[in-house]
Amino acid sequence: AQSVTQPDARVTVSEGASLQLRCKYSYSGTPYLFWYVQYPRQGLQLLLKYYSGDPVVQGVNGFEAEFIKSNSSFHLRKASVHWSDSAVYFCAVSVKGNYKYVFGAGTRLKVIA
Amino acid sequence: NSKVIQTPRYLVKGQGQKAKMRCIPEKGHPVVFWYQQNKNNEFKFLINFQNQEVLQQIDMTEKRFSAECPSNSPCSLEIQSSEAGDSALYLCASSLWGQSNERLFFGHGTKLSVL
Numbered sequence: 001a002q003s004v005t006q007p008d009a010r011v012t013v014s015e016g017a018s019l020q021l022r023c024k025y026s027y028s029g030t031p032y033l034f035w036y037v038q039y040p041r042q043g044l045q046l047l048l049k050y051y052s053g054d055p056v057v058q059g060v061n062g063f064e065a066e067f068i069k070s071n072s073s074f075h076l077r078k079a080s081v082h083w084s085d086s087a088v089y090f091c092a093v094s095v096k097g098n099y100k101y102v103f104g105a106g107t108r109l110k111v112i113a
Numbered sequence: 114n115s116k117v118i119q120t121p122r123y124l125v126k127g128q129g130q131k132a133k134m135r136c137i138p139e140k141g142h143p144v145v146f147w148y149q150q151n152k153n154n155e156f157k158f159l160i161n162f163q164n165q166e167v168l169q170q171i172d173m174t175e176k177r178f179s180a181e182c183p184s185n186s187p188c189s190l191e192i193q194s195s196e197a198g199d200s201a202l203y204l205c206a207s208s209l210w211g212q213s214n215e216r217l218f219f220g221h222g223t224k225l226s227v228l
Contacts, residue, residue: 032214043219051214094213103156
């Protein structure tokens with residue numbers, strides 16, 4: 001069965017600092033990987049996705065993620081965070097032929113001055 | 114920005130009452146998903162449709178939960194007899210092709226509180 005683990009429930013970083021949010025997954029087929037962000041009182045928005053090719057994928061607002069198959073990881077990174085990046089970030093996985101996207105429990109990011 | 118419209122934004126029900134929420138998917142998207150997001154941000158897949166047909170659903174959905182996506186009408190999710198444990202944010206999402214590598218477009222959700 002597919003599962004997604006985001007080991008850090010909360011992360012606090014200073015504005016301008018670099019960021020890494022961790023995501024590990026397990027699957028039984030070809031994985032497709034996603035990062036979504038949920039701002040307060042808003043729906044989830046896609047940051048980036050990976051399904052083939054270059055394991056480093058670029059997303060919106062300077063976010064990127066790297067698919068490391070050997071480690072079953074898909075960590076999200078940003079070189080320099082802004083206060084507006086404060087939100088909850090979700091990693092998700094789907095498997096070819098199965099439409100049940102599985103989400104991690106999210107990481108709440110707080111950016112402080 | 115997503116154009117998945119969910120109504121109402123907030124829903125308050127007593128235990129045993131029916132709770133119904135609606136979703137208008139993004140225009141042209143035939144695939145619709147319903148998820149339950151609890152207070153710990155955990156997502157639970159409930160059901161998905163392609164056009165009016167159910168693709169997949171969980172056992173819970175088969176009992177107290179019912180859902181439909183009629184043609185030319187909003188999709189809906191209804192809880193026949195609400196329980197305290199149903200209090201959650203219910204998220205509707207849609208996609209264009211129903212492919213596993215495809216992004217989902219989410220609505221803002223309906224926050225259900227069962228008193």
